[in-house]
Amino acid sequence: MISAKGIAAFSAKEPLGPWSFQRRSPKDHDVVIDIQFCGICHSDIHTVRSEWGDIQYPLVPGHEIAGVVRQVGPKVTKYKVGDHVGVGCFVDSCRECAHCKQELENYCLKGMNATYNSVEKDGKTPTQGGYSDVIVVDENYVLRIPKNLPLDRAAPLLCAGITVYSPLMHWKAGPGKRVGVMGLGGLGHMAVKIARALGAEVTVLSHSDKKKADALKMGAHQFVSTHDHSVFQELAGTFDLIINTVSSADLNMGDYFGLLKLDATLVSVGAPDKPLTVSAFPLILQRRNFAGSLIGSIRETQEMLDFCAKHDITPEIEVVSPKDVNTAYERVVKSDVRYRFVIDMKKL
Template sequence: MYTAIGYAAQSATTPLAPMSFERRSPRVDDVAIEILYCGVCHSDIHQARNEWGIAVYPLMPGHEIVGKVTAVGANVTAHKVGDLVGVGCMVDSCRHCEACQSDLEQYCLEGPTMTYATPDRVDGSNTMGGYSDSIVVSEHFVVKIPAKLDLASAAPILCAGITTYSPLKHYGVKAGDKVGILGMGGLGHMGIKFAKAMGAEVTLFTRSASKAEEGRRQGADHVIVSTDAEQMKAAAGHFDFLLDTIPVQHDLNPYLDVLRFDGGHI
C-alpha cells in the first residue's frame, strides 16, 4: 500500500476536494501508473452528484487516464517502466464469461469493475479514479499510448473516443459511406473525426446553426440544421449510417427518414 492524493466528492452535495487515500501495491498482473492527464467526462459529474443513484462515497472520478508506467507486477509482459499508457472506464471483469472471452469485457456477465466507485474484485475496496496522481490497474485493462500523440489530447479518446469509434467500426463504416452525426457535443466531435478518418462523407445534424462552422472545422463535409423542415426533407433516404450522440430524450422519426433502405441507426 502507498499513499496517493486526489480530488473526491464526499457526498452528492459537496464539491470535489483534495483527499489522501491508500492505493494498493501492484499485484503480480498489475501496472502502477503516474497519471499525467485525465479528461473530464460528464459521467463524472453525474456520478459525483449521484444523479444515477449508484454513487459510493468518497467518490473520486476520472476514467480518461493517460500516464507513465512506474512499476509492474512480476507477471506483467505487455508493459514496462517508462511506457506511456492509458486507462478507460473499466479496470477489471470476471475474465471467464462468454463476453470476457470475446474481448467484450464491457458486457461481462458478472458485471465489469469500473474505474471508480466499484468494489475491487479481490479486496473489496472502493475503486478510485483518475482525478489523482497515480493509479494501479491490471495490465489487461491498460493500453499503450503512441508517443507521437499529444498526451493531453489523447486522454478523451479513452471514453468519448471509444464510445464513438466502437459503433462506427462494429457496423463497418468504410470509405464512400454517407454518415450522419447527430449532435455536436463532446461525442459528436469525436464521431465526425473518426467517420472522416474512415473515408466517409460526413454530415453533422445539429439544432444550432451556430455550430455549423465548428462542425466543418472538425471535418464535416455538410451540415444540416435538424429544425429546418426543408433541409431534413431534402436529405430523405440519403444516409447509410447515423451515429446518434444526442444526450437527451428525442424523437428518432425525423432522423430515420433520412436513412436509405436498410441503413443503420447506431
C-alpha cells in the same frame, strides 16, 4: 499500499474537493501509473451528482486517464517503467464469460469492474478514478499510448474516442457510406474526425449553426441545422448510419429514424438521465434499426489509439488545473467547452 491524493465528490450536492486515500499494493501483473492527465466526461458529472443512481461516497471520478508507468509487478510482460499508457472506463472483468473470451470485456456478462463507482476484483474494495495522482491496474486492462500522441490529447480518446470508434467500425463506416453525427460535443467531434478518416461521407446534425465552422474544419462534408424542421423531409432516407452522441431525452427520435435508408442503423452512445420516447413506425416501415453501443473492448481501444496515431487524430481540448474542476463541470453542463476538458493532474 500506495498513498494517493485526488479530487473527490463527497455528496451529490457538494463541490468536489481534495481527498487522500490508498491504492492497493501492486500484485504480480499490476502496473502502477503516475497519472499526468485525465479528461472530464459528462458521465463523470452524471455519476457524481447521482443522476444515474445511488453512489458510494467519497468518489474519485475520471476514466480518461493518461500517464507514465512508475512500477510494474514481477510478472508484467506488456509494459516497462517509463512507458506512456492509458486507462479507460474499466479496470477488470470476469475474464471467464462468453463475452470476455471473445475479447468483448466491456460487455462482460458478470459486469465489468468500472474505473470508478464500482468495486475491485475482490468484490468489495471501491474503485477510484483518474482525478488522482496514481492508479494501479492489471496490465491486461492498460492501453499503450503511441509516442506521437501527446498525453493531454490522448486522455479523452480513452472514452470519447473509443465510444464512437467502436460503433463506426462495427457498422462498417467507410467509403461509400453516408454517416450522420448527432451533436458536436466531446463525443460528436471525435465521431466526425474518425468517420472522415475511415473514408465515409460525414454530416453533422446539430440544433443550431453555432458550430458549423468547427464541424467543417474537423472534416465534416455537410452541416445541417435541425432547428429548421424541413431538413427532416429534405434528407429523408439519406444515411447508412447515424451516431447519436446527444445526452438529452428531449428528442423526437422518429424524425431521426426517418433520415435512415432501408436497413440502416441509428446508434445511441449518449446516455440521457431520462428515458427516450421511441415510436416504432419509422423503424418498421423501412426495416430500420435502433441500437446502442457501450465504449469498446481493450482490443478495440488499442486499435483506436493506433488508428488515431496513424491518422494524426486528436481531440480538441482545454487543459484546466485541478482547482478549476468545479468550474469546468458547470461549463460542461452549459455546453461551454470546445470540446473536452482535460485536467492537468501534475498540478494536483
